[in-house]
Amino acid sequence: MKTNTQNRLVSFELVDDVYVITPQIQNMRDANSCLEIRELVLEYARAHRLEKVLVDLTHVKFLASVGVRVLVTLLREVCDLQGRIAVCGLHGELRGLLFVCSLITDDPNQPGPLEVASDRDDGLARLCSH
Numbered sequence: 001m002k003t004n005t006q007n008r009l010v011s012f013e014l015v016d017d018v019y020v021i022t023p024q025i026q027n028m029r030d031a032n033s034c035l036e037i038r039e040l041v042l043e044y045a046r047a048h049r050l051e052k053v054l055v056d057l058t059h060v061k062f063l064a065s066v067g068v069r070v071l072v073t074l075l076r077e078v079c080d081l082q083g084r085i086a087v088c089g090l091h092g093e094l095r096g097l098l099f100v101c102s103l104i105t106d107d108p109n110q111p112g113p114l115e116v117a118s119d120r121d122d123g124l125a126r127l128c129s130h
Helices: 031-048 065-080 092-100 120-128
Strands: 002-006 010-015 018-023 052-056 084-088
Touching (some): 010 031, 018 065, 031 065, 052 065, 065 084, 084 120
Parallel strands (some): 018 052, 052 084
């Protein structure tokens, strides 16, 4: 089953039982845009009780602290339900930023709060498998 909701800033898609959240902007540095994305994500998360979430960052080229806040807010919502959250579409700079913020790790034995998937298909497979 697949359902979609999209606006100019973020899209939401349900693939089987995994919710895919995809920011539609390249630069998540504008406070107003990021706050709007954060509110849209929070509203969606609370309406759908997200337990398995894949955040696809393929379109995002730059993530400032207000963009990281969107991820942390979503992480908090998912963790409150004992859910799982993975990210995909990380290029080198995004990967480095999330690593420095301790949101991801390179150690498979000590994973960070956000699981890392190589791409969308890998993320869906990881989250569907449990």
